Amino acid sequence: MTEELIIAGFGGQGVLSMGKILAYSGIMQDQEVSWMPSYGPEMRGGTANVTVIISDDRISSPILTQFDTAVILNQQSMDKFEETVKPGGVLLYDPNGILKHPTRKDINIFKVEGAKIAAEMGNAKIFNMIVLGAYLKAKPIVKLENVIEGLKKSLPERYHKLIPLNEEAIKRGMNELVEIS
Amino acid sequence: MAEIKLMKGNEAVAEAAIRAGCDAYFGYPITPQSEVIEYLMMERPEDRTGMVVLQAESEIAAIHMVYGAAAAGKMAMTSSSSPGISLKEEGISYMAGSELPAVIVNVVRGGPGLGTIQPSQADYFQTTKGGGHGDYRLLVLAPASVQESADFVADAFRLAFKYRNPVMILSDGVIGQMMEKVIMPEQTPRLTDQEIIEKYGDWATTGKPDDKERNIITSLELDPYKQELHNIKLQAKYTQMQEEEVRYEMINCEDADYILVAYGSSARISQKAMDLARAKGIKVGIFRLITLFPFPSEQLNDLAGRVKGFLAVEMSAGQMIEDVKLAIEGKTKAVHFGRYGGVIHSPEEILEALEQKLIGG
Amino acid sequence: MDIKDIIKPENLVYTKTKNMTDKVLSYCPGCGHGTAHNITMEVLEDMGITHNTIGVAPVGCSVLAYEFMNIDMQQAAHGRAPAVATGIKRVWPEKYVFTYQGDGDLAAIGGNETLHACNRGENIVIIFVNNGIYGMTGGQMAPTTLQGMQTSTSPYGREIETMGSPLKMTELIAQLPGVHFVTRQAVHTPGAVRKAKKAIRKAFEIQKEKKGLAFVEIVSNCNSGWKMTPVESNIWMVDNMFPYFPMGDIKVDGKLVK
Numbered sequence: 001m002t003e004e005l006i007i008a009g010f011g012g013q014g015v016l017s018m019g020k021i022l023a024y025s026g027i028m029q030d031q032e033v034s035w036m037p038s039y040g041p042e043m044r045g046g047t048a049n050v051t052v053i054i055s056d057d058r059i060s061s062p063i064l065t066q067f068d069t070a071v072i073l074n075q076q077s078m079d080k081f082e083e084t085v086k087p088g089g090v091l092l093y094d095p096n097g098i099l100k101h102p103t104r105k106d107i108n109i110f111k112v113e114g115a116k117i118a119a120e121m122g123n124a125k126i127f128n129m130i131v132l133g134a135y136l137k138a139k140p141i142v143k144l145e146n147v148i149e150g151l152k153k154s155l156p157e158r159y160h161k162l163i164p165l166n167e168e169a170i171k172r173g174m175n176e177l178v179e180i181s
Numbered sequence: 182m183a184e185i186k187l188m189k190g191n192e193a194v195a196e197a198a199i200r201a202g203c204d205a206y207f208g209y210p211i212t213p214q215s216e217v218i219e220y221l222m223m224e225r226p227e228d229r230t231g232m233v234v235l236q237a238e239s240e241i242a243a244i245h246m247v248y249g250a251a252a253a254g255k256m257a258m259t260s261s262s263s264p265g266i267s268l269k270e271e272g273i274s275y276m277a278g279s280e281l282p283a284v285i286v287n288v289v290r291g292g293p294g295l296g297t298i299q300p301s302q303a304d305y306f307q308t309t310k311g312g313g314h315g316d317y318r319l320l321v322l323a324p325a326s327v328q329e330s331a332d333f334v335a336d337a338f339r340l341a342f343k344y345r346n347p348v349m350i351l352s353d354g355v356i357g358q359m360m361e362k363v364i365m366p367e368q369t370p371r372l373t374d375q376e377i378i379e380k381y382g383d384w385a386t387t388g389k390p391d392d393k394e395r396n397i398i399t400s401l402e403l404d405p406y407k408q409e410l411h412n413i414k415l416q417a418k419y420t421q422m423q424e425e426e427v428r429y430e431m432i433n434c435e436d437a438d439y440i441l442v443a444y445g446s447s448a449r450i451s452q453k454a455m456d457l458a459r460a461k462g463i464k465v466g467i468f469r470l471i472t473l474f475p476f477p478s479e480q481l482n483d484l485a486g487r488v489k490g491f492l493a494v495e496m497s498a499g500q501m502i503e504d505v506k507l508a509i510e511g512k513t514k515a516v517h518f519g520r521y522g523g524v525i526h527s528p529e530e531i532l533e534a535l536e537q538k539l540i541g542g
Numbered sequence: 543m544d545i546k547d548i549i550k551p552e553n554l555v556y557t558k559t560k561n562m563t564d565k566v567l568s569y570c571p572g573c574g575h576g577t578a579h580n581i582t583m584e585v586l587e588d589m590g591i592t593h594n595t596i597g598v599a600p601v602g603c604s605v606l607a608y609e610f611m612n613i614d615m616q617q618a619a620h621g622r623a624p625a626v627a628t629g630i631k632r633v634w635p636e637k638y639v640f641t642y643q644g645d646g647d648l649a650a651i652g653g654n655e656t657l658h659a660c661n662r663g664e665n666i667v668i669i670f671v672n673n674g675i676y677g678m679t680g681g682q683m684a685p686t687t688l689q690g691m692q693t694s695t696s697p698y699g700r701e702i703e704t705m706g707s708p709l710k711m712t713e714l715i716a717q718l719p720g721v722h723f724v725t726r727q728a729v730h731t732p733g734a735v736r737k738a739k740k741a742i743r744k745a746f747e748i749q750k751e752k753k754g755l756a757f758v759e760i761v762s763n764c765n766s767g768w769k770m771t772p773v774e775s776n777i778w779m780v781d782n783m784f785p786y787f788p789m790g791d792i793k794v795d796g797k798l799v800k
Binding site: 207 | 592593594595596598599605606608612613614615616617618619622625626627628629630632633634637654655657658
């Protein structure tokens with residue numbers, strides 16, 4: 001199994017940390033992982049993206065132009081990454097702020113109202129966990145228990161009290177995944 | 182049990198330095214390598230091992246702090262990215278001239294000038310052909326993974342002390358910024374002051390005992406004939422490196438018609454290109470350089486007799502390709518491919534170059 | 543009485559410190575460097591810290607200081623001596639570390655290294671020999687060259703409008719909290735030499751007590767660069783250098799005295 005994924009959105013949406021938790025989850029189940037971010041000034045409020053690869057085998061290139069899955073969280077990223085999903089692949093997006101919805105017919109398109117649900121749950125910071133949950137529903141590549149283990153590894157000790165809230169957000173995201181096409 | 186971590190290449194360098202028993206790190210922030218000093222400052226290695234970490238006022242000051250600490254027999258290192266390495270070249274030349282061990286990490290970004298903060302491999306010439314003034318070489322290790330970023334630190338120190346010569350770890354923005362699984366080496370204790378005096382007291386400036394001649398660390402010799410002799414001695418070390426330290430990795434070269442020659446992140450991206458090519462029935466192998474100096478000339482020359490051509494893949498306008506061509510002595514074709522200025526080539530672009538520039542060209 | 547009767551330990555009134563080698567000094571006759579070297583080395587011997595001291599030589603006339611000072615020494619790149627000394631001191635905090643630098647090295651090309659080593663309060667001694675000129679390279683203008691003074695790169699005299707004012711590096715770094723002791727001395731008369739030696743001793747005592755950076759400027763002559771006889775140069779120094787670079791302590795026990 002190899003999953004080649006890009007997560008793209010605004011800086012501050014938790015794009016990089018979502019990728020990191022996913023990578024940790026892969027380690028928890030003895031897989032090879034790589035996490036390659038866009039970096040630099042563009043991250044300061046601009047667009048941020050991270051390529052995550054989880055594989056049973058040694059990972060070759062951490063740099064990719066075609067992805068099994070794209071998780072898209074703003075319009076700029078939609079414009080840039082819709083075309084990069086491999087035929088038959090998955091595109092998951094949050095429609096919040098999206099004006100031009102994806103149009104491809106050769107891929108599986110899902111949405112999750114991450115921003116809306118986060119607002120309902122009263123905590124904007126769990127947005128990325130809702131999206132992560134939705135992603136894992138669409139692509140169950142790592143087990144939930146390993147994601148929780150990944151969270152523990154990824155978060156500093158002082159934030160461990162927030163793990164139950166994150167877990168709730170992931171489960172909520174799983175339940176709120178909507179298949180469009 | 183071995184400790185598995187998820188880390189950036191830059192963080193792995195920092196953690197590995199602590200675990201290698203490094204005595205001192207002196208650095209200055211620059212993207213994309215600032216995680217090295219940030220990690221060290223966060224980790225408080227002075228509490229863990231007694232290692233000193235200092236943010237210097239400039240890259241120049243940092244390298245000269247390394248020069249001072251290295252002269253005094255300690256394991257000292259610094260890291261930077263391309264424009265900062267240019268500033269450090271003065272001190273690197275001094276250390277090569279006065280035969281001091283030190284480890285320098287370059288997380289390469291695009292140039293020239295201030296360039297870009299995006300990844301690049303355009304410092305190959307600077308790194309392997311001297312960089313600073315004078316006839317000298319650095320031993321250069323090029324990690325292609327986060328694991329190697331960690332493993333090469335202790336290796337670099339061992340080689341630096343073996344040859345009393347600076348060793349450079351040539352990373353790049355991809356290797357430095359990406360996170361991968363890494364198994365950290367066990368902690369090696371730092372040498373005690375007494376052990377340092379016993380091991381290196383014959384050359385290091387640790388204070389002159391009454392019963393012993395003083396130690397002088399200098400690269401100055403005004404008499405050109407003596408300076409020539411000193412240079413001959415340095416060259417002998419580089420020859421020895423060439424004989425003993427060449428490192429490389431060959432992947433699928435046994436049946437290959439075409440070889441992608443690459444190092445660092447380009448070698449990783451080339452592996453994907455190799456998979457794509459083999460899926461199309463093109464027999465491609467990878468020759469990955471691990472040491473850039475010494476260069477695996479003999480090994481490439483051997484391979485040259487058996488294959489139809491080499492594609493030198495590097496994120497530069499064509500630097501390593503010159504050494505590849507020298508190595509293979511015209512036995513077969515060698516062409517360059519690479520995006521540069523901070524652009525990372527994709528596996529598909531490498532495949533296209535292979536088909537058009539090498540196979541079809 | 544034969545000379546052999548005179549050369550006896552009981553008749554000994556003065557001897558060269560063991561911390562100076564027998565190598566003939568490369569300095570011009572009349573230059574103050576030799577005296578400054580000598581008193582620095584005497585201080586180490588007097589304090590019994592020779593075996594625990596590491597010196598850093600600069601680029602400039604005293605580039606070869608390690609040929610004359612019989613201690614462990616390192617030669618630094620131009621201006622970088624305070625950074626080199628920082629590196630040594632940080633990894634050997636119990637050793638005594640000092641730099642010996644000229645005005646071009648310390649105040650021009652090494653201005654930044656000097657400023658920041660001082661600002662960090664590195665526990666080192668800096669000995670700064672200021673003769674207002676680049677001696678080794680043949681008499682070019684230094685940051686401390688006086689207004690109107692002729693050098694090979696200010697042949698019509700230093701012009702403030704285009705070349706700036708002579709830099710009082712010593713007063714400048716005295717402002718920094720990390721600096722514990724700052725003084726300006728000279729070595730042109732026996733009395734001045736005694737005072738300068740006392741100041742250097744004090745500087746090393748401060749390092750012993752780990753109180754911070756100690757900075758000793760020695761205003762000296764450069765008869766070759768100034769194109770004078772040694773005697774003339776010393777008179778010129780007193781008349782011209784001393785009014786701009788006044789003698790005495792500037793900071794004692796971490797407090798400015800003037």
